[in-house]
Amino acid sequence: MVRVDLDSFSALLTDEGQSLLAVLRDHDPARELATATRLRRDHPAALVSAALGQARLRQRAVAKFGAEDAYRMYFTPNGVEQATRTTVAAYRAGRFAALGVRSVADLCCGIGGDAIALARAGVRVLAVDRDPLTAEVARANAQVLGLSALVEVRCADVTDVDTSTYDAVFVDPARRGGRGRIFDPEAYSPPLSWAVEAARTSAHAALKIAPGVPHEAVPDDAEAEWISDGGNVKEAVFWFGTAPGTVRATLLPGPRTLVGAGLADPEPGGVGRYLYEPDGAVVRSHLVADVAREVGGRLIDETIAYITSDELRPTPYATAYEITDQLPFGLKKLKALLRERGVGVLTVKKRGSAIEPEELRRKMKLSGPHSATVFLTRVAGAPTVLIGHPAA
Structure with missing residues (x-):
């Protein structure tokens, strides 16, 4: 360690x-x-x-951070774990800059990932962290990357910092404690309620939140955005001073942003020729219905975030698969079918199933020259296996 x-x-x-x-x-x-x-x-x-x-x-x-920056920067174990990755930080800094923000109070700055991105976007930053070591690491990172003129690092409790002279506030509360991840937003340090009130004192603000935050926790005067990078959901952000009540899913690289239209989920129906797996940011932001409308599809089950359609309509917000087989869940039948097809490389995806992908692959004991994708899920409430491959 x-x-x-x-x-x-x-x-x-x-x-x-x-x-x-x-x-x-x-x-x-x-x-x-x-x-x-x-x-x-x-x-x-x-x-x-x-x-x-x-x-x-x-x-x-x-x-x-990429090799060029990472091998010049300094880190702490928590800093590596909790820092915003460069692609996400750069996207957020770009949003701030597009709003006309020229100065930001970065509260709970950690080792300085967001402060660096903001400075590179031409924004002046006050980076604050209460841990003396973390503040020194952030200061060293700004210096080694040639950004000291734009980044002032201060070791202080963020609740004592006056942010009134800054155009915007960014808060990234600590979401880990001595026992690991913290899931209750009010147990963050500082609590989400404090961060929301701090955001409301500024013309513009962004609060970085764990992506599993419940939608009920989104303030009425905030915009909620879920961000994924390379298909992996990284965070949720509450924006203030932008578009209250808006929900969006943003996919990086790109960026590609889907803004919710307030649609109700479509009625479920039978599995068609194609199955669409929405990006995780789409699922977390509850915008599966918006993607279903885009591809002319329906849900396979009212509780499952898989979309099906009889035609292929490419979308950046979901990955399409062509389905070749549908059968009731059963390991024996699945194993026999895959062996008959000569499948040796198996990709396993699941939604609504208790079986773990690694467990299934181990039980199949497959060998062969072909590959396939298996979906463990529910269709109209019934445990089901769908077999297919990525659509051309």
């Missing part, structure tokens, strides 16, 4: 620390013991441990 404290982090900023980080840029974690032994011959053991820990964090951060 990587441990970072103020003393070890400060040591990394020295010439000796920087030299070690440069040496460790492409180090192999599998050879870490041998590397540590070699480096400790010429450097203090504590500094070598800190540099190795930071090198591991940088490697983890590449997925969020």
Whole structure:
């Protein structure tokens, strides 16, 4: 486990620390013991441990920040886990800039992911975090990326910060505690209710929320947006000063944004030739009906977010599959059919089924040259298996 404290982090900023980080840029974690032994011959053991820990964090951060930034930036274990990935932060910064925002108070800034994106969009940022180490890491990141002129980092409790001189407020409450993820928005730090009131004091504001936030928690004067990146839902955002009552799903890269029209779910019906799997942001934002209208489809079950249609209409908001078989759920029949088709590579998707994909693949024991996609779901309330492949 990587441990970072103020003393070890400060040591990394020295010439000796920087030299070690440069040496460790492409180090192999599998050879870490041998590397540590070699480096400790010429450097203090504590500094070598800190540099190795930071090198591991940088490697983890590449997925969020890209190699060019990640190998220059600094991280804490929580910072890597909770920071907004660059693509999402850049999209949000672009929305702020399009609103005419020139300055933002970034409350609970963490290691500075959003502050960096805002500064790169030309926005002046006050980045605030109450943890001294985290604030120092954010300050170092702004400096190493050449953004210090636009980013002021302050170590303070966000509830004590005056944001009245800023065009907008951005709040990213801590959603992890000593026992892991926090699901109750009022248990966030600071609580969602405080963040909402802070947002209402500014002409524009955005609150980053876990994507599982219930729709009932969306304030009446806010716009709610669910964002996915590469097909994975990353967050929900409550926007203030934009379009109250609006619900949208945004897909990155793109961006492609679907704005809800307030449609009721279509009536379910039989499975047609094509099955559409809506993007997770569409499902979380409750805009499946909007996609169903776009593709001329219907639900396969009133409780399941799969859309079916007899014709293929490409949409960026759902992935289409051509269905070849439909059968009642049963492992024996499914296994026999897949073996008959020579299926060796199986993609398993599920909605409304208790069977886990890995469990099903293990029980099938398949081999063969062909591939298939299996959907474990319900159709008109009945446990059902659908077999198909991505539509051309």
